[in-house]
């Protein structure tokens with residue numbers, strides 16, 4: 001039985017409740033963050049807090065909590081639930097007005113809803129999937145035009161995941177106008193020679209917190225990074241590919257649309273970046 005956080009209270013998960021009029025439920029009018037926990041500490045908390053504020057600002061939504069208090073809630077949930085390795089999910093919605101209405105409610109009379117819960121994932125860092133690598137398929141990217149805002153509108157990414165499962169793969173890379181945008185819940189990269197290639201930041205992709213850290217570490221390790229569009233054809237012909245996200249860190253991709261990359265096993269670059277990312281992030285964890 002988890003202890004979760006709802007609007008200022010720490011409660012057993014079975015007692016935590018949100019109104020049926022909540023705009024997160026009725027309209028996907030909410031934003032979220034997922035922060036990983038290693039050694040009982042938060043990975044890249046600051047990056048997630050900054051992106052959360054940006055998502056709220058872009059949607060004209062007030063923040064119901066200060067950054068310091070948010071850190072305290074994260075830490076308390078980790079402590080109360082005894083999390084050594086896992087994730088913390090955070091969601092803020094525009095709250096629950098008295099009735100359903102397309103217009104935003106007045107924030108003075110309708111406070112935002114905030115919920116947080118932990119997900120216990122022992123072995124997250126030592127994930128055997130990282131040794132094997134994952135398979136992806138390509139699908140059309142038909143999401144909305146503000147993917148840089150981390151909203152809870154996750155129906156299409158969820159459908160993409162199911163399309164991948166049905167095809168015997170692990171995830172889907174989405175393609176828009178011939179170019180890969182990102183994975184259903186991760187950023188996408190290919191490696192050609194010594195060059196790491198990933199789409200540049202824009203409204204078309206989520207600005208991954210792991211992406212920012214991994215690109216920084218790659219540059220510090222004298223690896224060449226190119227932020228530009230790439231096609232699925234270029235990806236299929238790449239030496240290596242990988243994804244990044246807060247819950248998978250760096251994960252090698254070994255097959256795209258049934259085509260194995262190289263010899264079909266993780267190459268040199270992705271496993272090395274995973275190691276560097278895990279080492280450095282653990283050192284900086286709070």
Ligand code: PLP
Nearest residue numbers: 185186187206208209210245246
């Ligand atoms: N892209 C999408 C669409 C995502 O949903 C996510 C994470 O959920 C990411 C990228 C990776 O972002 P982060 O590294 O901040 O977890």
